[in-house]
Amino acid sequence: SSPTAHNSDYNLYRLYLVTDSTPAILGDKDICDVVDRAIQGGVTIVQYRDKTSDTGVLVSTARKLHQVTQKHHVPLLINDRVDVALAVGCEGVHLGQDDMDIATARQILGPSKCIGISANNIQEAILACEQGADYLGIGTIFSTQTKKDTKSILGLAGLKQTLESLSEKGYEHIPTVCIGGLNASNITQVMSHGSSPKNPLNGVAVVSAIMAAHDPKAASMQLSNLITESHMQN
Ligand code: TZP
Numbered sequence: 659s660s661p662t663a664h665n666s667d668y669n670l671y672r673l674y675l676v677t678d679s680t681p682a683i684l685g686d687k688d689i690c691d692v693v694d695r696a697i698q699g700g701v702t703i704v705q706y707r708d709k710t711s712d713t714g715v716l717v718s719t720a721r722k723l724h725q726v727t728q729k730h731h732v733p734l735l736i737n738d739r740v741d742v743a744l745a746v747g748c749e750g751v752h753l754g755q756d757d758m759d760i761a762t763a764r765q766i767l768g769p770s771k772c773i774g775i776s777a778n779n780i781q782e783a784i785l786a787c788e789q790g791a792d793y794l795g796i797g798t799i800f801s802t803q804t805k806k807d808t809k810s811i812l813g814l815a816g817l818k819q820t821l822e823s824l825s826e827k828g829y830e831h832i833p834t835v836c837i838g839g840l841n842a843s844n845i846t847q848v849m850s851h852g853s854s855p856k857n858p859l860n861g862v863a864v865v866s867a868i869m870a871a872h873d874p875k876a877a878s879m880q881l882s883n884l885i886t887e888s889h890m891q892n
């Protein structure tokens with residue numbers, strides 16, 4: 659069965675891995691091996707994010723990653739590049755505010771592919787829902803070395819406010835993950851103080867907490883367990 663990232667399964671977004679190919683984070687590890695181990699440890703969805711490679715490398719790496727994620731029945735999304743997602747036939751894309759607009763991406767990818775959108779504030783989050791986003795990545799929550807061009811830091815109060823505004827507009831059914839500076843030392847706090855009972859956060863997205871880890875499987879298991887414990891308390 660081919661996974662879709664496009665359903666209401668609450669757990670689909672619980673531990674969302676965003677990859678990084680830079681030596682500072684990936685080191686000399688193999689990206690496919692890291693992703694395979696991370697899924698074994700509990701990652702539920704993967705976004706291939708690579709801001710430095712040429713298009714040829716993007717396509718070939720995406721193909722290899724898709725073999726890994728398909729083996730585990732986990733969806734693969736491509737950051738920024740609708741053409742690369744279409745070329746490899748993976749489950750969808752993740753688009754930022756400066757990328758292709760949702761309507762055009764939807765036209766190209768069709769109704770069954772997943773289109774996730776980055777939102778940095780309440781306005782962006784609501785607009786993305788109005789335009790048909792399948793899920794939202796809300797951030798930046800805490801400052802991070804991983805993304806140099808981060809806009810404002812939302813913090814936990816900003817995250818909670820965004821989730822509540824979405825529920826006031828009737829968008830609490832759209833899945834949400836948060837991103838930015840998240841790791842085992844702050845995830846429990848994020849799930850309890852950043853989430854809203856009216857619109858609970860579906861999950862957490864991380865880059866370095868898994869991609870830079872010496873043992874990506876163990877790191878993923880630890881994060882996954884913390885998220886499970888938090889869900890049980892809410
Ligand atoms: N978008 C907002 S922050 C960020 C992205 C892609 C990077 C998050 O990386 P890390 O290592 O999990 O802080």
Ligand code: MG
Nearest residue numbers: 738753754757
């Ligand atoms: Mg982008």
